[in-house]
Amino acid sequence: MKRNIIAVGALLFFSAVLFSCSDNSDNNPEKGLSLEQSLKEKTVSLTTAVDEITSSKGFEIVTMNDPTTVAGTTKQGSDDTKFSANITLDDIKGIYEYSASIPAATTETKMGYSSKFEKTGDSEEFIIKLPKEKAGNPWKLYMEEEGDDSLVNDFVITTTEYNYYFSMDEGFQFNNLVNxxxxxxxxxxxxxxxxxDIAANQNFNYESKFSFTDDYSVGVKFKMGDTIQYAYNLKNGEDVLFKEEMQFTKGDGENSSYEYKLSIGLIEIVKNSTSDSYLVYRDGVLEEGAVVEVINNSGESTEANVVFCRKGRDLKITFADESVVVLSELLGQDTLDKMAEIFSSMYDMYFVNHVVNKVAHEAYYMNQADS
Known part of the structure; x- marks a missing residue:
């Protein structure tokens, strides 16, 4: 009996030790940190993520610019990237490879569309193979330059979902799906x-996401209709490193409502039409005593209708102990500049319009001519 009591006591002792260890910072990294310390820790993680994203190959794709912004180049052809058509994946599926040696006499299809690609194989997907030099400078894709014959098709785009619809027959209507x-x-x-997607009544929904190779992803959403909504996010896997969103629902007088949220890790700043001030939550728990002000670049208090991640507003936070941080200063100007470049590029992405869609149109007209 005595031996059993000792065994039970030992078991309880080690259980208590294990419980104490499991309650340490390894499983509870927020424990013991003030709100200010926690916010600073999360901004370090966000800065690290932004630095790693901006050094990746994917960043160059996301932030591809209009040629008029590149020194020493001029835009070729029309500025209009919308073409009247109704194209599905079935219309363009196959393998298409860039060829600099297509004879000049055949560089335009009978539909009047420039041709620089040849269909080289069948596939249930839409596969584009082109030189990285042309993919990175799509305004030169249909230009003839010295050395084109020596380029290698080492840039491959594999599209598993595609739809393109643009019509002015019954008002402006547009849909473009690319995966x-x-x-x-x-x-x-x-x-x-x-x-x-843009409807005839000009209501629209837009969503884009780029997943990088190291589990980071960036995404944006916009919605315009009875509800106006925007959302920006940067994640590591399923973990939110940054999110900023606003939703405004139209109504008559008091029936209208809005909500604004900015999250950095588990810290969330919220204001809506039912609250008189911004509220700060950490892991879903309200932090008493934190005061948030929206400020402009001069540091004066103001109420802006634009977003922090694109440098349209800034947030000043006064904590319960009266210490103060300005969110832009906490992140640093370099990180904020990079975030603004990433998120502004995620809307109406140049790469989609001037590479994927242009080659899709060429493939469509090519297949129409062959049939």
Whole structure:
């Protein structure tokens, strides 16, 4: 009996020790940190993520610019990237490879569309193979330059979902769905998703996401209709490193409502039409005593209708102990500049319009001519 009591006592002792260890910072990293300390820790994680994203191949794809912004170049052809058509994946599926040696006499299809690609195989997907030099400078895709014959098709876009519809017959209507993975020199560069829909009444929904190769992803959503909504996010897997969103629902007078949220890790700043001030939550628990002000670049208090992650507003936080931080200063100007570049590029992505959609149109007209 005595031996059993000792055994039970030992078991309880070790259980208590294990419980104490499991309650340490390894499983509860927020324990013991003030709100200010926790916020600073989360901004370090966000800064690290932004630095790693901006050094990746995917970043170059996401932030591809209009040629008029590149020194020493001029835009070729029309500025209009919308074409009247109704194209599905079935219309363009197959393998299409860039060829600099297509004879000049056949560089335009009978539909009047420039041709620089040849269909080289069958596939249930829409696969584009082109040189990285052309993919990175799509305004040169249909230009003839010295050295084109020596380029290698080492940039591959594999599209598993595609739809393109643009019509002015009954008012402006547009839909573009692209779901693609990208490899460069046989190395994965990321996955791209865009879904953009504009109805005849000009209501629209837009969503885009780019998943990088190291589990980071960035995404944006916009909605315009009876409800106006925007959302920006940066994640590591399923973990939110940054999110900023606003939703405004139209109504008559008091029936209208809005809500604004900014999250950095588990810390969330919220204001809505039912609250007189911004509230700060940590892991879902309200932090008493934290005061948030929206400020402009001069540091004066103001109420802006634009977003922090694109440098449209800034947030000043006064904590319960009266210490103060300005969110832009906490992140640093370099990180904020990079975030603004990433998120502004995620809307109406240049790469989709000037590479994927242009080659899709060429493939469509090519197949129409062959049939």
């Amino acid at each position: 693609s993975s990208i490899t460069v020199e046989d190395e994965p560069a990321g996955e791209l998703f865009v879904n953009w």
